[in-house]
Amino acid sequence: MDDQVFDIVVVGGGINGAGIARDAAGRGFSVCLLERSDLASATSSASTKLIHGGLRYLEQYEFRLVREALAEREVMLRIAPHIVWPMRFVLPHRPEMRPRWMIRAGLFLYDRLARRISLPAHEAVDCRTHPYGAPLDPHITNAFAYSDCWVQDARLVLLNARDAAAHGAEILTRTAMVATTRHADHWEVSARSEDGTHRxxxxxxxxxxAGPWVMEAFGMAGQTPRGQVRLIKGSHIVVPALHDGAQAYLLQNDDRRVVFVIPYEERFSLIGTTDVFYEGDPRQVHASEAEIAYLCAAVGKQFKKAPEPADVVWTYAGVRPLYDDGSADASTVTRDYVLEMDAGQGAPLLSVLGGKITTYRRLAEEAVGHIAKATRHAAGTPWTATAVLPGGDLGPGGLAAFEADASRRHDWLPPAMLRRLVRSYGSELDLMLDGATSLAGLGAALGGGLTEKELAWMLRHEWARTAEDVMWRRSKLGLHMTAGEREALVARVG
Known part of the structure; x- marks a missing residue:
């Protein structure tokens, strides 16, 4: 594998790295992606799992960012309808926080900044009579409902990497860049895989x-960036479901931040996120007791059923590498991105500072345009806005029609299991089932709905190497397994 030559080496297997690799490979560049751990093993699997415009960013006058993100909602619904789907959000009105007219004006603007095709407009809700008001404290009498989208974030990264590989990119997981040297016309990159193999x-x-490690990668490349990033920790907690229905809630907290309460994995609620400046090792990030208490208290102020820290069944935290705009408040640091191209002292270096998962595709498209200019490579036609990701070709009836047809063809699959598989594999469902016509044909049950057949697919086609990859990134089946089942999977996979 020594002295392999590529047009582009991408360092970082999060959403931005995978998105850039996919776009570039599809335009004819030879691409190698290096990820020292698992795909989406850091920030990109620790998001609030939303494809959204960012309603609260309107207060910070980030109109261009919101408009771009709102437009991307429709793109994502087209290209990944199996892992991205609409969700209705309920915003309870607290007069002491923001006046009613301000919220209504913001939602009016939110509905109109970008063209809506698939999503309904906002509406006012009387919490005393509408089902959306059922879980809320009785003193909350009014709310607004609006639409955004949910995404399986780690699978979004995975599907971009798989599509990049389908277009010829080499995806090297568990392979770290350990040194790099800049020459006049190329970079020489030394990489080491976890088994000790050097390339x-x-x-x-x-x-x-490299996400949270973008500054570290600058140092390894011997470069000094023009911009900087701020590391912001965001923590989430998962508790038994706090309400019925498919709607989520956006709660205005006393500190003027917002907290989401989102239906999660059928029988849980996902609550998040915090915004805390972070200076430690991103590999060691975790939800603190103070953050867990903060999230529980924020929900308890507005829900009838207040979660307690003892109710928490799982937590996760991630470090967001946001572009440093000088803000003193972690919650107001911009979620926009900056692409920094250094082409003055040898082979070009393109660095990604900041960004959010919703706008990753636009970021990648812009990045490949810069890459083509810097390398004098024919840019090709931008293509990712219309090309579906693997599994996304569901047909004219969309997700509902595809699921109904899959239910008829595979009536031996339990409905809950079929629903999960459709929302993981989409039109690749039959490929994953690999001819199975009964539950027995899927092999042994490994817990939480995981079977030998599905595990084999993850190991063979999705770069899964460990039980953690399987339980918490390729799926969230770890939530549905017993401790014994999780231990058995670790013993089986590693």
Missing amino acids: RLRARLLVNA
């Missing part, structure tokens, strides 16, 4: 998409 790669251009 030497050459690239006409290096992409630094």
Whole structure:
């Protein structure tokens, strides 16, 4: 594998790195992506799992960012309808926080900043009579409902990487860049896989998409960035379901931040997120007791059923590498991105500073345009806005029609299991089932709905190497397994 030559080496297997690899490979670049751990093993699997415009960013006058993100909602619904789907959000009105007219004006603007095709407009809700008001404290009498989208974030990264590989990219997980040298016309990159294998790669251009480690990658490349990033920790908790229905809630907290309460994995509620400046090792990030208490208290102020820290069944935290705009408040640091191209002292270096999962595709499209210019490579036609991701070709009837047809063809699958599989594999469902016509044909049950057949697919086609990859990134089946089943999977997979 020594002295492999690529047009581009991408460092970082999060959403931005995978998105850039996919776009570039589809335009004819030879691409290698290096990820020292698992795909989406850091920030990109620790999001609030929303494809949204960012309603609260309107207060910060980030109209361009919100408009771009709102437009991307429709794109994502088209290209990944199996893992991205609409969700209705309920915003309880607290007069002491923001006046009613301000919220209504913001929602009016939110509905109109970008063209809506699939999602309904906002509406006022009387919490005393509408089902949306049922879980809320009785003193909350009014609310608004609006639409955004939910996404399986880690699978979004995975599908971008799989599509990149389908277009010829080499995806090297568990492979770290350990050194790099800049030459006049290429980068020489030394990489080491976790089994100790060393590789030497050459690239006409290096992409630094290392997320929380973007500054570390700058140092390894011997470069000094013009911009900086701020590391912001966001923590989430999962508790038994706090309400019935498919709607989520956006709660205005006393500190003027917002907290989401989102239906999660059929029988849980996902609550998040916090915004805390972070200076530690991103590999060691976790939800603190103070953050868990903060999230429980925020919900308890507005829900009849207040979660307690003892109710928490799982937590996760991630570090967001946001572009440093000088803000003193972690919640107001911009979620916009900056692409920094350094082409002055040898082979070009493109670095990604900031960004959010909703706008990753636009970021990648813009990045590949810069790459083409810097390398004098024919840019090709932008293509990712209309090309579905693997599993996304559901047919004219969309997700509901596809699921109904799959239910008829596979009536031996329990409905809950079929629903999960459709929302994981989409039109690749039959490929994953690999001819099975009964539950017995799926092999042994491994817990939480996981079977030998599905595990084999993850190991063979999705770069899964460990039980953690399977339980918490390729799926969230760890939530549905017993401790014994999780231990058995660790013993089986590693």
